[in-house]
Amino acid sequence: MTQPRLRSNAIAALNSKYHRLALYGFLFIVVGHWAEHLVQAYQIYVLNWPRPQAGGVLGLWFPWLVKSEVMHYGYALVMLVGFVVLRHGFHGRARTWWNLALWIQVWHHFEHALLFLQSLTGQNLLGEAVPTSVLQMVFPRVELHLFYNAIVFAPMVVAMVLHRRPRLEDLIECTCAPNRTPASVG
Template structure:
């Protein structure tokens, strides 16, 4: 009896968490850092340069203003983050996996908040009697600060996970899962 090869998605998923893990993490982190940098630039435009919030659009938003106001685009990014955190999680072990899971749990809530904003934008019905789409925590914290905060608290455990993953303690990782860890001297 011959052994059946797994179907394409299963092979791709396995590859992402073994031989392709380092590359997938690098691409994912580039996307995360670029998005986070946009939020930081927007914050600098507001709090350092004194620009009004509506004129503080980050870098890409200066050239493509619709990016800042597109709930679909923001939701899409939240979804990409969620999918990336889920797809790349099996490649982590031990404490690195725990920290990656912390980032995933926080991103689940961040995703829910963006889903609420998208539903309001698409339906034309703003919740809680507000004149614009408003998320739950946005009832307490202004949007710019809230999303800078969300992206920060997702990013920090991701970085901890990556450091632990790429520089594991001796015996903390089973052999052969991926080649992300630097060779020990």
């Protein structure tokens, strides 16, 4: 079996018989990352920690990792790949919401790619002291990434709910919908 055929079969399996499992795995990754940002905000706004020390849960044990643009870019890339690969299993309204989350993640990925490139080259955007994304020139980084994660997460969850409760016209063969019956029928 050739590599493209293997890849095609794997993607097909992730969007059919393993779609529910793949979505839950992806959701686990997203919620874990989202929780890290919420803990970081809690450390800043409730515990009054200085921003450089507020690194979420991972930052307590691996501060060097949290300060690394490699980890942040890697996560943005995993998110983008997850949205693209799992997109094939969505239809109708659910696909519209999934696509919205995907396109927001495309921008979020671009911002992280820009940060990663700056950290690799040592040349920061507009001569800033640290790697800086486009919108970070207007909004503080912690708040900006809380916002990014929220606006990616919200349509993703809507897509997953609509996917599990499809209308009759959106009903397809997918193991994600309980009993594969549309919400509008029963």
